[in-house]
Amino acid sequence: FIVFSCLIAICNGEATDIALDAKANLTHRIDSLNLLLYTFLLTLTVLTIWLFKHRRVSWLHETGLAVIYGLIVGAIIRYAGTTTPVIHLPVEPQANAKFNQSLPPDTLWLDFPGKLDPGINDPDRVQNKTYAYVFRGQVVDIDENEIDLKATFDPEIFFNIILPPIIFHAGYSLKRKYFFRNLGAILTFAIIGTTLSAFLVGALMYGCVKMMPENSSNSLSFLDTLYFGALISPTDPLTILAIFHDMHVDVNLYALVFGESVLNDAVAIALSGAIQNYGEHYSSTGGFEQHAFIRSLGDFFGVFMLSLVIGATMGCVTALLTKFTRVRDFPLLESALFVLMSYSTFLIAEASELTGVVAVLFCGICQAHYTYNNLSEDSRTRTKQIFELLNFLAENFIFSYIGVSMFTFPKHHFDPLFITAGFVCAAIGRAVNVYPLSFLLNIGRKPKIAMNSQHMLFFAGLRGAMSFALAIRNTVSEARQMMLTTTSLIVIITVIVQGGAASSLLNWLKIPVGVDDETEQLNNYPGVRSDTDNGETEGVGASSSSKKPHEKAFLARIWGDFDTKYMKPLLTHSRPTLLETLPVCCNPIARLLTTTEQLTQDSGIRRSDSDSDLCLEDDDYRNTATNVADPQHIRRNSINRESKFAHILNPHPL
Structure with missing residues (x-):
């Protein structure tokens, strides 16, 4: 019992x-x-x-x-x-509760x-x-x-788990040669164009809201419409780029569309944060406050630049780790270190109240340009495939979630007038981003952006993952709920309609397709001969002198020279070494930062890979072609190099 x-x-x-x-x-x-x-x-x-x-x-x-x-x-x-x-x-x-x-x-x-x-x-x-x-x-x-x-996820999952692989892959898979060749135009569209589009959309939406019935507009302020302009301005032309890739569209047009979409995500998230900061600094006096505006502007540039520095620094640190350690002997550990260092970049920036999207983007660019060259063959293949797979799954998950959440998310607020105004203002903002800036760029740009290419740039303004992630991050107020609903509908319509019509538009606009990277390279650098030329283009090298240096981007020329002489020798095993580029007084430091592999490798043949070089000058290409065609030249260089660095490798011979 x-x-x-x-x-x-x-x-x-x-x-x-x-x-x-x-x-x-x-x-x-x-x-x-x-x-x-x-x-x-x-x-x-x-x-x-x-x-x-x-x-x-x-x-x-x-x-x-x-x-x-x-x-x-x-x-x-x-x-x-x-x-x-x-x-x-x-x-x-409770009545006496303190809160x-x-x-x-x-x-x-x-x-x-x-x-x-x-x-x-x-x-x-x-x-x-x-x-x-x-x-x-x-x-x-x-x-x-x-x-x-x-069926509705925490918005932080998008920012902390789903977005980082997408943004990192955008930087890691960037075709850097064509990106930096069009750097001026890309920065103009991404920074000036996105900012201009955001403020224009915000102002137009505020005017539309004021003309709406009182019950539709009483919860929206000018800061709310500016925030909507910032979140709807970034483009995500994933569909367009896939079609460009399959049809081999002109690489310069591809670089403009892709480069703008990569950078304007970072600009949009920094801009939306600056607008929120303005709301925090604003003292509600009923008018424009210069102090709050200047402070928010400083926050925008400060957050963007500091995030960029963090991303680039982490990429360089990873490059140094892979250069001066033998972690490459263990490819699994090397790949794990690469992934962890890349993801920690995002977390460091977010924990520092900066922008993780900007940091992980530039970390990906630096990892691809420097660290990738130090990795073992297994790690190169593994990291490329891992982030390509994660990007594919994350992108499609987000778009699937956008569709599901249209019915399951409990905080949608459908306002037909606001939604219609959002579509119209977003299109106007995109047009202002493309056409006036293209006109200004064409004044000093060679080659110029053709009108048909401008139409394609306008049509490539699809909205996607970043706009949705910014909209769903805060849906407490009725105004933010209206923004989420409008953003979701804009993403759905642009992805389905514009993405589906891209192929037909390419044919209708008669934009060149079927252009390979190598063909484009030969057109831009006539001194290079492919293996299939069979000596039939001997006279092309002389015509390369007609290619004027100023036709390349000014920023790309400056950075390319600095990168070749100092950054690549420091962070990778590439030649020339710092012993050759730094002053003689810096030889002790240069020797410390130079590996034996750098001193002993054969530099007679220079690899010209569109994904590994920022920009290559014509002389570099001609020298490469000449060296490939002249084995005796390679042998002489090898002998001279061995004699030059013999005392460094063995300063006290027996």
């Missing part, structure tokens, strides 16, 4: 824990079902992409497929799925009565158990179910 009584007491005492275990198991099952849902969406997208490629279907891209499948599944969850009700408990704060009533608390502690393990002498004692509930935002739909809630 005593044993039976003890068992009953234990069961009564653990009833609450058993119920909580059951609730935890239910939550785990719903989480697994939710992840399975998105895994199924990605699998279906991959299979459909294969079918489209097999059938040579070009009117719908993978991102458009992901959005469409997401919309279908979201509608099924919303209107045909089984409901798992959520238990709600209305709570009111800021204008700002919700971060966590909520609720006391629930629960029985103690009954004792022999006092079986009726009770003890309150405190449970913490995390702030999730304003309640919109009281009839929401748990599956809808689980």
Whole structure:
């Protein structure tokens, strides 16, 4: 009898824990079902992409497929799925509670009565158990179910987990030669154009809001519309670029579209942060405050430049680690170090209240330009494939999530007038970004940006992952909810419609296609002969003198010279070494920073890879071609180099 009584007491005492275990198991099952849902969406997208490629279907891209499948599944969850009700408990704060009533608390502690393990002498004692509930935002739909809630992710997941691989891959896979050759135009479109577009869209939207009925515009301020302009200005022409790549569109047009999309993400996130800072510094006097504006402008440039420095520094540190250690002997460890150093760049910038997107972008560029050359062959292949895979999955996950969230996200606010104004103003902002700036660039640019290429640049202004991530990060107020809904619709329409019509537009605008990188290289640098020339272009080298140095980007020429003489010898095993480029007085430091591999490698043949060189001068190409054609020249260089550095490698010969 005593044993039976003890068992009953234990069961009564653990009833609450058993119920909580059951609730935890239910939550785990719903989480697994939710992840399975998105895994199924990605699998279906991959299979459909294969079918489209097999059938040579070009009117719908993978991102458009992901959005469409997401919309279908979201509608099924919303209107045909089984409901798992959520238990709600209305709570009111105590009258004397000390908290800021204008700002919700971060966590909520609720006391629930629960029985103690009954004792022999006092079986009726009770003890309150405190449970913490995390702030999730304003309640919109009281009839929401748990599956809808689980299908909606925490916005921080996008910024801390999904966005970093996408942004890093953009920098790591950058065709740097064509990027830096068009550096001036890219910076103009990405920085000046994005900023101009953001303020223009914000001003136009504010004017449209003022003309709307009172119930539609009473929650929107000028700062809100400026923030909307900043988040809707960055482009994500993933669909267009994939079509460019498949059709081998002119590499300069490709570089302009890709380079702008890479940098304007970083500009947009820094600009949106500056606008938020202006709101924090603003004292609500009802007018323009010069002090708050100047401070926000300083924050914009300061955050952007410091984030850039952090990203470049981490890339250089990784390059030094891979250069001066033998970690390459263990490719798995080398790849792990590469990934961890790259991801830590994003976290360092975010923890320092800077912009992780900017930092990880420039870290990717530096990793590709310097660290990649120090990696072993296994690590080169592995890192390229890892980030290509992560980028593919993350991009398609985001577009699938955009489609699903249109039906499952509880905080959408549909305002037809605001949505229509958003589409129109976004198009106007894109036009102002492209056409006036192209006109100014063409005054001193060679080759000029043709009008048809300008039309394609305008059409390539698709919105994507960055705009959605900025919009969903804060949806507490009604104004931010309207921005999220409008941004989601703009992303969906532009990805499906503009992405699907890109191939037809290329043909209609008669933009050159079928241009290979090597063909473009030979056209720009006639002194280079490919292996297939068979000596039929002997007279081309003389015509290379017609290529004037000023036709290359001014910034690219300056940086290319500095990079070749100092940065590459410092961070990689490339030649010439610092012993050859630094003054004689710096020889001790130069020898310390020069590896034996640099001194002993054969520099007679210079590799001209479009992904590894920033910009190569014509003389470099002619020298390369001459050296390849003259083995005796290579042999003489090798002998001279060995005699020059013999005393360095063995200063005290026997």
